[in-house]
Amino acid sequence: MSVRFPDEPGFQGRFAPVRMEGEIRGLEVTQGEVPDVLRGTYYRVGADPAWPPFVDHDFYFNADGIVSMFRFAGGYVDFRTRYVRTPRFVAEREARRSLFGAYRNPYSDDESVAGLSRGLANTNVYWHAGRLLASKEDSPPVQVDPDTLDTVGEWTWEGDLSSQTATAHPKIDPRDGSLVFFGYAAKGETTPDIAYYEADSSGRIVHEAWFTAPYSSMIHDWAVTEHFVIFPIIPLTSDLERLKAGGPYYVWDGSRDVYLGVVPRRGTNVRWFRGTNRFASHIMNAFDDGRHVYIDTPVGEKSAFPWFPDITGAPFDPEKSRGYLSRWTLDTRGDPDEGFSEARLTSCPGEFPRTDERWATSEYRFGVMNLTEVPGQPLDDGLPGFRWLASIDPETGQMRTRFAGRDSTVQEAVFVPPVPDAPHGHGYVLQLVDRHTTASTDLLVLDARRIDAEPVATLRIPIRMPGGLHGNWVSEDQLAQRIG
Amino acid sequence: MSVRFPDEPGFQGRFAPVRMEGEIRGLEVTQGEVPDVLRGTYYRVGADPAWPPFVDHDFYFNADGIVSMFRFAGGYVDFRTRYVRTPRFVAEREARRSLFGAYRNPYSDDESVAGLSRGLANTNVYWHAGRLLASKEDSPPVQVDPDTLDTVGEWTWEGDLSSQTATAHPKIDPRDGSLVFFGYAAKGETTPDIAYYEADSSGRIVHEAWFTAPYSSMIHDWAVTEHFVIFPIIPLTSDLERLKAGGPYYVWDGSRDVYLGVVPRRGTNVRWFRGTNRFASHIMNAFDDGRHVYIDTPVGEKSAFPWFPDITGAPFDPEKSRGYLSRWTLDTRGDPDEGFSEARLTSCPGEFPRTDERWATSEYRFGVMNLTEVPGQPLDDGLPGFRWLASIDPETGQMRTRFAGRDSTVQEAVFVPPVPDAPHGHGYVLQLVDRHTTASTDLLVLDARRIDAEPVATLRIPIRMPGGLHGNWVSEDQLAQRIG
Numbered sequence: 001m002s003v004r005f006p007d008e009p010g011f012q013g014r015f016a017p018v019r020m021e022g023e024i025r026g027l028e029v030t031q032g033e034v035p036d037v038l039r040g041t042y043y044r045v046g047a048d049p050a051w052p053p054f055v056d057h058d059f060y061f062n063a064d065g066i067v068s069m070f071r072f073a074g075g076y077v078d079f080r081t082r083y084v085r086t087p088r089f090v091a092e093r094e095a096r097r098s099l100f101g102a103y104r105n106p107y108s109d110d111e112s113v114a115g116l117s118r119g120l121a122n123t124n125v126y127w128h129a130g131r132l133l134a135s136k137e138d139s140p141p142v143q144v145d146p147d148t149l150d151t152v153g154e155w156t157w158e159g160d161l162s163s164q165t166a167t168a169h170p171k172i173d174p175r176d177g178s179l180v181f182f183g184y185a186a187k188g189e190t191t192p193d194i195a196y197y198e199a200d201s202s203g204r205i206v207h208e209a210w211f212t213a214p215y216s217s218m219i220h221d222w223a224v225t226e227h228f229v230i231f232p233i234i235p236l237t238s239d240l241e242r243l244k245a246g247g248p249y250y251v252w253d254g255s256r257d258v259y260l261g262v263v264p265r266r267g268t269n270v271r272w273f274r275g276t277n278r279f280a281s282h283i284m285n286a287f288d289d290g291r292h293v294y295i296d297t298p299v300g301e302k303s304a305f306p307w308f309p310d311i312t313g314a315p316f317d318p319e320k321s322r323g324y325l326s327r328w329t330l331d332t333r334g335d336p337d338e339g340f341s342e343a344r345l346t347s348c349p350g351e352f353p354r355t356d357e358r359w360a361t362s363e364y365r366f367g368v369m370n371l372t373e374v375p376g377q378p379l380d381d382g383l384p385g386f387r388w389l390a391s392i393d394p395e396t397g398q399m400r401t402r403f404a405g406r407d408s409t410v411q412e413a414v415f416v417p418p419v420p421d422a423p424h425g426h427g428y429v430l431q432l433v434d435r436h437t438t439a440s441t442d443l444l445v446l447d448a449r450r451i452d453a454e455p456v457a458t459l460r461i462p463i464r465m466p467g468g469l470h471g472n473w474v475s476e477d478q479l480a481q482r483i484g
Numbered sequence: 485m486s487v488r489f490p491d492e493p494g495f496q497g498r499f500a501p502v503r504m505e506g507e508i509r510g511l512e513v514t515q516g517e518v519p520d521v522l523r524g525t526y527y528r529v530g531a532d533p534a535w536p537p538f539v540d541h542d543f544y545f546n547a548d549g550i551v552s553m554f555r556f557a558g559g560y561v562d563f564r565t566r567y568v569r570t571p572r573f574v575a576e577r578e579a580r581r582s583l584f585g586a587y588r589n590p591y592s593d594d595e596s597v598a599g600l601s602r603g604l605a606n607t608n609v610y611w612h613a614g615r616l617l618a619s620k621e622d623s624p625p626v627q628v629d630p631d632t633l634d635t636v637g638e639w640t641w642e643g644d645l646s647s648q649t650a651t652a653h654p655k656i657d658p659r660d661g662s663l664v665f666f667g668y669a670a671k672g673e674t675t676p677d678i679a680y681y682e683a684d685s686s687g688r689i690v691h692e693a694w695f696t697a698p699y700s701s702m703i704h705d706w707a708v709t710e711h712f713v714i715f716p717i718i719p720l721t722s723d724l725e726r727l728k729a730g731g732p733y734y735v736w737d738g739s740r741d742v743y744l745g746v747v748p749r750r751g752t753n754v755r756w757f758r759g760t761n762r763f764a765s766h767i768m769n770a771f772d773d774g775r776h777v778y779i780d781t782p783v784g785e786k787s788a789f790p791w792f793p794d795i796t797g798a799p800f801d802p803e804k805s806r807g808y809l810s811r812w813t814l815d816t817r818g819d820p821d822e823g824f825s826e827a828r829l830t831s832c833p834g835e836f837p838r839t840d841e842r843w844a845t846s847e848y849r850f851g852v853m854n855l856t857e858v859p860g861q862p863l864d865d866g867l868p869g870f871r872w873l874a875s876i877d878p879e880t881g882q883m884r885t886r887f888a889g890r891d892s893t894v895q896e897a898v899f900v901p902p903v904p905d906a907p908h909g910h911g912y913v914l915q916l917v918d919r920h921t922t923a924s925t926d927l928l929v930l931d932a933r934r935i936d937a938e939p940v941a942t943l944r945i946p947i948r949m950p951g952g953l954h955g956n957w958v959s960e961d962q963l964a965q966r967i968g
Binding site (some may be wrong): 001002003004005016017018019020021022023024026027028029030033034050051076093096183197255438440449457460461462464 | 485486487488489500501502503504505506507508509510511512513514517518534535545559560573580642922923924941944946948
């Protein structure tokens, strides 16, 4: 009954759970100075198992969400980190052990928790209409207090969320502050149902439409433009019978086509555009010219997730899992079977693309992403992981790259405008960098236009930060409009 | 105005401030099992600067006290760590910078904090009469909530503490639960005044007596036996004019004799026994036979504190600073000028001696201490620091030693009886071990009778623990009698 984590790579060494909640007042600035103009809070969520897993061979997608915040004011940065009190977290904390089983598999749970929400709030944390929401795509988001990180409770848009789930990658349309989002597996795990919503800037759901996907798959991210929303159906497929039999939630099916479901904004009809088999996950940005849609996303030959097996039994292929930032172009008035075209934007494999969110859904010239390799800069140590940050102009493909260090791993970067009307891509990029040799983490403040220069400031967090997923900057002005 | 710590060894690398407050529910047990019989809480205090120092060349004696707790119940251990909210800590947190100057030097402070308590509560945390008290010898202790570690406030024994200070090394007489304690510099910094107190088991001061030391010095620890209390005057001397001039609070004066001030328990008269120059700090235990007093303490030729200079200007001498556990024997009816005799108990240099506190003030057979060297086990890496734990029978000098590892540092160990009436020295030893290569800390649960065997359990704390001083075990039964 001791608290002991498995003797597996995912739970040991630099992947060992951290599990510490707490705060540091005034992070040490080890280099540079924190710009006074940065006033707001960078929130991010990590996945860190509070208790040893209930099942064998668990992975961090199935770990508890822990939200961290970095509050910038007057050149100081205060740090706080706290688990989201999901019903699942609360039940397991009370029992002092895991009770929930495999990733998104309710059939593998301890019977004592039957019917309880399986949500983990471990994928993204975003701000909309005065609320800070921690989310995972298999459940509704959980509202978190933006100052204390205490959990307020599940947020279902005042009960208007008819889907059982809500994406961890909603988009905010800068034109009117709408939250554009969806749920997949919307009628239950493995169902092909998709619910599309828009909530207005006050947080009220003003549009809802339901669709059925060509097949059940992971719809982790999606594309939103001024006039369209696009659901990418990528063949990480799910199946209820397999799930009930204790099989993996997803398998990679290299025989299936990819589909892009295109729906007019606030529309109710979908057209499915078919393309050949490939893998993509996160969207850097997307936009349209009224007829054509442009979607920028890293594209690989096969799934990037080694813990979801190939349906053929083929071993995981790191080479084919590399994603290269590419642009998909699609004629919304064209023949769905002619599909969409693809053009590679970079020769560097990477993921975690982000943009200047003020240009989200619009034609844009600035993005950042993390790279695993940069041609011409070989490391030859055979280690996987993201060790470079890149800024990129997606129109020209021009990049700047920043090497984090041989024994470092970069986490998702975010762009922060110094003032609301700063020019596109002018501002700062914030990025957490894991420092493996010192078991600590640096938060870099970079000049967005010169990410390859000396950081504007480096802040030291004296602990490892649990493996992180996504985060967002919330300005002081936004925070002043908090609700609850 | 950035938060940046000095580029000095005491603030960098494994000595870099941690500054993190927080908690971990259910520490990971990486080896063994936590005995069910361990029910209670191990409290310890570290010194960790909340802000970069106000003065140059600061050292950790002048850093903020941060109390950590390890609560044992049912084979689980919950961890929590929190700064003591001294008036000084609160003022500096509000200002987001240090305002208090050099170690125990009010003349070096920012004028905005004139008159505010300079206490840091960074030396010991102990339990008496239902209260948990964090203490430093230059001020009264601060009461801390035993569950939350929130600060209750300064504790002056309901105003009965007439001294300006109270030792961080009070003793509890197991016969009746009395707290036997004193203050030195009792009428203000560098004064030679000593106030001796006893508080009964309800926490009420029932005895007070005042004495004047032969000269002003650090009286960090002292000896208490059934019939006597003994004040060791060791020539780390203080001087008000030097302090006002910005000089060090203490200097080592190798020309001065050592004195032991012997006072009958609850008596009012002192006899000063004179001995030759030497250094000692912590007392493992002391006892008497009605006439003779026996005091066990590590004794060195010179001060062990490199940050207090030699009065002659001689550089710090690591060789001469080594302390060897020794027994001082003193005939309370003898000639004070004949002084006391000394016999070395071990050939291993060390410090942080502790005993089975149920035998405190009585003849005893069990102690533990940390060693820097063990003859015959040379490491030849030239690194300083405590890397061995030893258990010792002070009557025979027999020792067992445990090597913590080349890249490890052991912190003060404590003995815990599994049940109140367990035989002397039968039980567990708890010890924090800093693991430098992983920037983490292990809490070892050792069999007190076989500290050289495989630990009973090893718990992993995934952060560095700030440089620690003293701590104590508080049983579940004691905690049930908490006040406030």
